[in-house]
Amino acid sequence: MEITDLKRDLQTIATRLGKTQDYLDLPALNAQIHDLEQSAAQPNFWDDQTSAQKTLQRLNDLKSNLEQMQQWQSEWEDSSAIAELLEQEDDQTLLEEAASTLQRLERDLDRWELQQLLSGQYDSAGAVLTINAGAGGTDAQDWAEMLLRMYTRWGEKQGYKVHLAELSEGDEAGIKSVTLEIDGRYAYGYLKGEKGTHRLVRISPFNANGKRQTSFAGVEIMPALEENEIALEIPEKDLEYSTFRSGGKGGQNVNKVETGARVVHLPTGIAVRCTEERSQAQNKEKALTLLKAKLLVIAIEQRAKEIAEIRGDMVEAAWGNQIRNYVFHPYQLVKDLRSNVETTAINDVMDGAIDPFIEAYLRIVDRES
Template identity: 75%
Template structure:
């Protein structure tokens, strides 16, 4: 980046930051913070703990917005000061410092602008992501494990906490299914874009003749909700079964039936939890997962009640193919919904999904508006 590019970048980021400050409306932001601080200072504030926690969470978020805005302004001011110094005397170290500062500011503004598109009722929550093997035999089970690694890498790169809630190993290689619990702000808002069928095309490592193989895996994403979520499901609508947890054999197999599978009969939705130590813990977690699924689907179908959810629509929705990953005869990852594509397939499999997630969220926002 030369001086002309640097100056142009400073001007563009200054304009973006000005729009961001206008959007946040600093005087109104300060007034909101003051109002909530006064509410939190009342003697009876903790009489209703749930409401109090919501107020404190809102207060923390507002203060975070204010602090972030100030940090961005400071970063831009530093870059402008470096630009003035560089106009007096060329210095490669100063130029590199200015470029790095502007890159960080640009990335943070990109992320913040993307978060403004996440206005759904569960978008700020963590996420529960489930991968299920589709057609393709052993290759499909290997593909499901590759996706598990990809989403784990992406989550870790975002600074999220990742926990394996369920795992069913494949017969020869890979996995049949897996469920990740991903704790972190906006995890569901970002990952909801990944719901659907993911298609892999490659030369099969499991075929001695080196034939090209097409494999499929399905991804489901639900919000990570509190176990106490208020949703009543009639017992008659549930089929609950138990089994042993563990792998293919040996010490990893649990001799007690701690794994729990719950099927919601009206919609045929099924959840399974295996990773907790007791059957009761797995049942509680499985129920929380099922409730999250039902709440999200009810929202998508604009159903007034859980009983209004149509099972045929649920089944069809999970089957929508959203993305192709081609390893042979060329290398390409392409999203079928947005047209977003890249030849850097290795980076994608290492968790570089932000361009795909961003393209989907921007497209959905344009459709919604």
């Protein structure tokens, strides 16, 4: 990089920072922070704990935005000062340092601008991601396990905590179903577009004749919500509970006692399993919370007046319903059928590099809204 390139990048980022400051409206931001701090200082602030927690979360979000803006501004000023020094004295080390700072600033601004598209009610929440093997037999179960690895890697690269909540192993290989809890801000907002059927085309490792096989897996996404955040009441008569041995690796109690819990919402047929906790009662409670979150998201998406209207949201993981194709043979290509974003770097995608698909989907939704 030359000094002229550095100065050009400084100007570009200065323009973007200016737009960001205008968007945030810093005077109004400071005023909001002051008002919320005043509210939090009142003696009766914690009388309503739910309201208090929401206020503190809002306060922390606003402070985080302000601190982030101040940090970006400071980094830009430091880089600008370096550019002035380089006008007088050539120093490659300083030039590289400033260039590296501006590259990081650009990435941060890209991510921040993308987050502004996440304005849904639950977009800032963590995510609960469920993968179910669809049509394709053993290959589909193997495909479900490959997707599990892909989303786990994606979450880890984002700095999120990824926790395996429930897993049902395949008969010969792979998995029949799995539920992941992805803990981190905006995890649901980023992943909500991953909901749908994912189609794999490859030479089957389970076919002795080496034939090409097409298989499917369904992905469901819902926000990770606490029970007190879900304003949804389900009549007890609409619920069916069952228990089972959790099984799996490790743990003696879960393999000998029926600690796993399954809850079915009878009007829709939607079922949720949980084996995460050590006791049946805890798993039953957790499964009910997950079921409520799933029903709530579906109701919001379809603007359903009654939960009984949501049956149409369920999509079979089979031909004609896919949102994305992953082709391993006869060529290598991953293509999203909604945004037409595609890449031949299939190994990177399976290692968690799905951000281009996520970003393209969010921008499409933003344009259509």
